[in-house]
Amino acid sequence: MTPFRLWVYLQTTPLFWLTATIAAFLVADALARAAHRHPLVNPVAIAIALLGALLKLAGTDYQTYFNGAQFVHFMLGPATVALGVPIYTNLALVKRNFLPLVASLLVGAVVAITAAVLVAKGLGAPRTVLIALAPKSITAGVAMAVTEGLGGPAPLTGVLVIATGILGAVIVTPLMNMLGVTDYAARGFAVGLASHGIGTARAFAVDPVAGVFAGLAMGLNAIVTPAVIPALLPWLIG
Amino acid sequence: MTTLLPPSELTAPPLAATNMAMIRGFFILLVFQLVGEVVARGLALPAPGPVIGLALLVVALALFRRWRPFDEEALAASDLGHAARGLLAALPLLFVPAGVGVVQYLGLLRDQGLALAAALVVSTVATLIATVGVFLLVKRLVGGWEKA
Numbered sequence: 001m002t003p004f005r006l007w008v009y010l011q012t013t014p015l016f017w018l019t020a021t022i023a024a025f026l027v028a029d030a031l032a033r034a035a036h037r038h039p040l041v042n043p044v045a046i047a048i049a050l051l052g053a054l055l056k057l058a059g060t061d062y063q064t065y066f067n068g069a070q071f072v073h074f075m076l077g078p079a080t081v082a083l084g085v086p087i088y089t090n091l092a093l094v095k096r097n098f099l100p101l102v103a104s105l106l107v108g109a110v111v112a113i114t115a116a117v118l119v120a121k122g123l124g125a126p127r128t129v130l131i132a133l134a135p136k137s138i139t140a141g142v143a144m145a146v147t148e149g150l151g152g153p154a155p156l157t158g159v160l161v162i163a164t165g166i167l168g169a170v171i172v173t174p175l176m177n178m179l180g181v182t183d184y185a186a187r188g189f190a191v192g193l194a195s196h197g198i199g200t201a202r203a204f205a206v207d208p209v210a211g212v213f214a215g216l217a218m219g220l221n222a223i224v225t226p227a228v229i230p231a232l233l234p235w236l237i238g
Numbered sequence: 239m240t241t242l243l244p245p246s247e248l249t250a251p252p253l254a255a256t257n258m259a260m261i262r263g264f265f266i267l268l269v270f271q272l273v274g275e276v277v278a279r280g281l282a283l284p285a286p287g288p289v290i291g292l293a294l295l296v297v298a299l300a301l302f303r304r305w306r307p308f309d310e311e312a313l314a315a316s317d318l319g320h321a322a323r324g325l326l327a328a329l330p331l332l333f334v335p336a337g338v339g340v341v342q343y344l345g346l347l348r349d350q351g352l353a354l355a356a357a358l359v360v361s362t363v364a365t366l367i368a369t370v371g372v373f374l375l376v377k378r379l380v381g382g383w384e385k386a
Binding site: 021022024025029043044045047048051052055056062065066069070072073075076077078079080081082083084085086087088089091097099100101103104105107108111112115116117119120123124125126129133136137139140141142145155156158159160161162163164165166167168171172175176179181183185186187189190191193194195197198200201204217219222223226 | 329
């Protein structure tokens with residue numbers, strides 16, 4: 001086999017793109033570590049940029065890529081269940097903050113949907129984009145299911161979900177420091193609600209208590225947002 | 239020959255036992271996700287299977303503790319503790335495949351990029367501030383009642 005034909009073969013196999021996904025992430029994470037976990041050097045964003053460039057160079061479509069990467073994607077389910085362990089360990093802290101948690105959950109979920117849809121609508125985004133935007137603060141699988149249920153483009157929601165996650169993970173530390181918020185339960189809860197698992201990963205990197213509350217917010221918002229959207233969206237889109 | 243091994247090598251469990259621990263921990267997580275999926279679909283709940291699985295895991299740990307008490311360290315050292323910690327450490331990696339989907343939307347991003355970027359930035363900042371604000375406000379109110 002010539003090197004060229006070998007490459008043509010390799011870039012269609014799940015093995016190649018699975019390996020490339022993990023390689024890109026290891027490079028991105030090494031960069032983030034070298035930058036002392038500076039919020040702007042987000043490993044998820046860097047890994048996505050590296051893989052996007054590689055797909056472009058190789059002329060590979062997303063479906064071929066995902067055939068390999070789906071093994072990583074699948075782990076999101078068990079990882080969500082795994083959040084139960086740190087949440088259980090901190091159950092006393094969660095119970096102590098029960099009322100603040102419920103109140104901020106309801107307000108935060110409504111603000112996330114309303115602000116995104118109204119700003120995009122004001123800037124002339126079409127109806128399908130507005131539908132895809134509405135559930136962008138909750139975890140990818142659930143958000144995509146919500147958009148599909150409303151007849152919107154689910155893959156676009158997937159991209160907006162990841163973008164929101166990265167954005168929240170980048171903004172949260174400087175924003176909370178600027179506001180002078182030192183309560184890590186509150187900081188974590190906010191970033192988990194606004195930016196699901198990527199925000200939760202950032203919160204765990206900053207403080208364990210923030211991580212627990214972020215995971216809790218992510219789980220609870222995955223229940224509240226799908227329940228709120230059908231009532232809120234017709235009213236917002238008009 | 240065994241006398242040359244450091245004591246830790248002699249007391250460590252055989253390799254097969256450590257490997258099984260990882261598999262057992264992962265199995266527990268998968269079972270809870272599966273049960274969560276069945277409950278979510280069966281009862282037509284608005285919440286997704288993994289979130290129901292998370293809730294069931296917390297409840298199961300609380301019940302298990304009543305039956306057979308364990309502390310935080312024991313949980314961390316358990317099969318489940320190992321598997322959960324390993325997966326959560328890899329959490330950022332797990333979002334990469336869905337994020338690479340952006341390559342399918344480069345055209346839309348050119349046309350609607352400004353509207354989308356503005357919507358995401360404004361909404362994320364507003365959500366962070368609203369959530370943290372309400373959380374701290376209600377915490378202060380509750381604290382006030384408790385002291386009064």
